[in-house]
Amino acid sequence: MTNSDNRGETAGREWKFLYRVGGIAAFLAAILFRRNLAEEFLLFRGLGIIRFGPTTFPDHPADWFALLHTHPLLGLTLLNLFDAVNYALVGLIFLGLHAALRRVNQSLMTLAMALTLVSIAAYFASNQAFAMLSLSSQYASTTSDAQRSALLAAGQALLAIHNTGANYGPGLYISFLFISIAGLIIATVMLRSDAFGKLTAWMGILANILGLGYYVTLTLAPALSAIPLSAAAPFLLVWYLLIGERLLGLASVH
Secondary structure: OOHHHHHHHHHHHHHHHHHHHHHHHHHHHHHOOOOOHHHHHHHHHHHOOOOOOOOOOOOOHHHHHHHHHHOHHHHHHHOOHHHHHHHHHHHHHHHHHHHHHOOOOHHHHHHHHHHHHHHHHHHHHHOOHHHHHHHHHHHHHOOOHHHHHHHHHHHHHHHHHOOOOOOOOHHHHHHHHHHHHHHHHHHHHHOOOOOOHHHHHHHHHHHHHHHHHHHHHHHHOHHHOHHHHHHHHHHHHHHHHHHHHHHHHHHHHO
8 A cells, every 4th residue: 555545544534533523513512512501491491391490590690609509500501501512512513514525615614614713712711600600609608798799799790701691791792603604604615515415505504694693683673682593593403413414424434
């Protein structure tokens, strides 16, 4: 076997690995670590399907501390910890898609990956779930009024970086904007690829256009800003499932 053959075989194994990792990440993102689980919980809570926990986002650090102390997993969910996992998984999905679509349009796929990396970094820098959990533990254990006041002030400062409900910190707005643009770019490139098909491409285009619609409604009608996210959710779910199936398929034939 020549050196060229060896390099080709090694490259093939590398692409196969990226396809497999991206495919598995797509199924995990669709089934277990979907974005906006906090909003899903509050919707089911409001409908009475779920019968415990708050019906709205807490609006004061002391309320967050109490929730995190009594129901830590629920508190972390409402602080969008699962969204952080989703962002990491989407990074792996898009990495697999970059490997699969790199020859279709190298420049656009590189741009999409750059936006994805900035988005993930911005989100992780903004998410304060574990920091709030740590403060809640300290708040529950202290008996000093002065220390409690200091912890409440620290909690308020964290919520200013990453709030939930109607107002989000700037890092979250930037991260969601960039990840939606990256997804739209990738879905558009898919239209020119026989590897994924038109259905997969259009599911991605619709999901990410609706996601970007969030910023339109946020500007013009803030009370309706949740509608584009809810409308995008089923398309995003189908998109991830189709991507997962196709990337695992590519991994099995390369």
